[in-house]
Structure formats: C-alpha cells, structure tokens
Amino acid sequence: MDGDRAPLHELVELKKRFGALLILDEAHAVGVIGAHGGGLTAAENADADVDVQMGTLSKALGASGGYICGSRTLIEWLINRARSFIYSTAPPPAVAAAALAAVDFLSSAEGEERRLLLWDRIILMRELFGQLDVGRWTLGVGRLNVANQRSTLNAQRSSGSGSAIFPWIVGGEQAALSLAAGLQDDGFLVPAIRYPTVAKGAARLRIAVTAAHEEDQIRALCQAIGRHSL
Ligand SMILES: Cc1ncc(COP(=O)(O)O)c(C=O)c1O
Structure with a gap:
C-alpha cells in the first residue's frame, strides 16, 4: 500500500x-x-x-x-x-x-532505460517530498538522507530502495478527500485511500510516480502539496 x-x-x-x-x-x-x-x-x-x-x-x-x-x-x-x-x-x-x-x-535495453528513468523520477520525488513537513513525517525523519542519495544514485537505480509509491498519511477521510479534490483542481490526480482499504483514521493520499512524469511536473506537484498542507 x-x-x-x-x-x-x-x-x-x-x-x-x-x-x-x-x-x-x-x-x-x-x-x-x-x-x-x-x-x-x-x-x-x-x-x-x-x-x-x-x-x-x-x-x-x-x-x-x-x-x-x-x-x-x-x-x-x-x-x-x-x-x-x-x-x-x-x-x-x-x-x-x-x-x-x-x-x-x-x-529490452530500451525498457531498462525507461526503468532507470523511473528511478531518477522516484529519487527526485523522494528528495522534494522529504523536504515537505508531510513528506518528512511520512518518509520518516532519519531514514531519509538526501545528500547520501545523490552519491548512491547509481546503486539505487539498479538495486532500488523504496518504490514508486509515496503515501501522504492524512488521518481523516474527509481531509483526505478534500486534499485529493484540491490537488485535482490543480491538475494532479492523487487518489484518496480510505477505510476499508486502510485502517480507520489512517486515510491517506497515494502518490504514484511514473517514468512518464517530467521533472517539472514532480516539482509542481510537491509545490502544490506544500500549499495544500499549510
Ligand atoms: C499489492 C497488490 N497486489 C495485487 C493487486 C491487484 O492488482 P489488480 O488490480 O491488477 O488485480 C494490487 C492492486 O492495487 C496490489 O496493490
């Protein structure tokens, strides 16, 4: 999840x-x-x-x-x-x-290139999301070491740590739905995941990064998350 x-x-x-x-x-x-x-x-x-x-x-x-x-x-x-x-x-x-x-x-070699591109996007998202209060909390302070990630980029791209999914744990169902609606108004499709898919009181937004996302789109999403989480 x-x-x-x-x-x-x-x-x-x-x-x-x-x-x-x-x-x-x-x-x-x-x-x-x-x-x-x-x-x-x-x-x-x-x-x-x-x-x-x-x-x-x-x-x-x-x-x-x-x-x-x-x-x-x-x-x-x-x-x-x-x-x-x-x-x-x-x-x-x-x-x-x-x-x-x-x-x-x-x-194929082209497929592997696409997968490595996905990891570039995941690492960018992790870095930017981790700088947000919500991201720091969700990713876990201490587990995130952005500086270190840059130096281990190649190792991460090939072996992988983490995944393309970034949860933003909100708690209340209504709050999760409102945030999802706000992000949708800004042009971002980030579904709200609620009970019974997750436990009651642990509603969240689930951000999925793909290789098709441009760096600018990831930056804009993180800015929007920052605005909505104030
Ligand atoms: C861990 C896991 N397994 C299986 C599935 C089921 O996939 P599908 O919807 O393609 O049946 C999902 C769907 O989200 C999943 O997250």
Whole structure:
C-alpha cells in the first residue's frame, strides 16, 4: 500500500524454520525493482526460496489481469481448483498480447532505460517530498538522507530502495478527500485511500510516480502539496 518492501531475507528464514511455503506478491515490484524489472525476488536473488510469485499485469506492465508463477504441480492444481480462475472470463487476446509486449519491452535495453528513468523520477520525488513537513513525517525523519542519495544514485537505480509509491498519511477521510479534490483542481490526480482499504483514521493520499512524469511536473506537484498542507 505504501511502497514499503517485504523483508524478504527474514521471511525466507522464517519459512525455512517453520517449513512453510513463501508466497510473494510482486504487484508493485515487477517493472520497477531489479534488473529489467524482474521484481524483488530477482533483485535479491531469492528465486530458489520463493515458492510462489504472484503479480499483476495492471501496474508497470500497463495491461490488466495477473499471473502466478510456481511449480508445475501448483499451477496444475490452480488451473483445476482455483475458483477465481475457473469462474472468471479469460483475458481477451488483445490484453494478453499487450502484457506480452510489455514483458518483451522490459527485457529490452530500451525498457531498462525507461526503468532507470523511473528511478531518477522516484529519487527526485523522494528528495522534494522529504523536504515537505508531510513528506518528512511520512518518509520518516532519519531514514531519509538526501545528500547520501545523490552519491548512491547509481546503486539505487539498479538495486532500488523504496518504490514508486509515496503515501501522504492524512488521518481523516474527509481531509483526505478534500486534499485529493484540491490537488485535482490543480491538475494532479492523487487518489484518496480510505477505510476499508486502510485502517480507520489512517486515510491517506497515494502518490504514484511514473517514468512518464517530467521533472517539472514532480516539482509542481510537491509545490502544490506544500500549499495544500499549510
Ligand atoms: C499489492 C497488490 N497486489 C495485487 C493487486 C491487484 O492488482 P489488480 O488490480 O491488477 O488485480 C494490487 C492492486 O492495487 C496490489 O496493490
């Protein structure tokens, strides 16, 4: 929800200790984290330890639907027993083709360039958002070290830390809706996320940065957030 990362190595340790299966939702990681957007499992070289990887085709891949990767036995079992799979209409061929084209694009040099551009935008957003009172609070004072980020830009672009999601935790639902409406009037689409998606009293705005956002747009958004948060 807030772009925070699962502590994968700790989860793998727990899985091993208790003989459990590990299922990882890579919805926000695919296309963003790891070389060619391979996701968190790929970024942390944990393929052998993650039993089931699931993700959506609707975020970085820009199509719709989702996928599950796992053992052949698991996949056969899901095909035959998963109610949501059996009783849903399959994605239309055009959507499947769009998702396949997106995967091909991500695997290409041009796709990797686009992903690195996204990280440039994420780092700019983190720097500017972190300078705002709301951003400092949300990102956590102390965890944010802008000066250090500049020097570690290349490492961050390739390994990635954080994500393209920036939560602005507001609290009240009405306050979140008003802020979203105010930002929309200024030309920014920032949805208000409310109960039951998040806990009562923890309504927030969810800012999603993409590679298509220009630097000036990110600067203007942060200025607007600064004005609305006064
Ligand atoms: C972590 C996570 N998993 C899965 C999904 C579901 O994605 P979709 O809406 O494409 O089914 C979402 C959607 O926001 C998500 O945030």
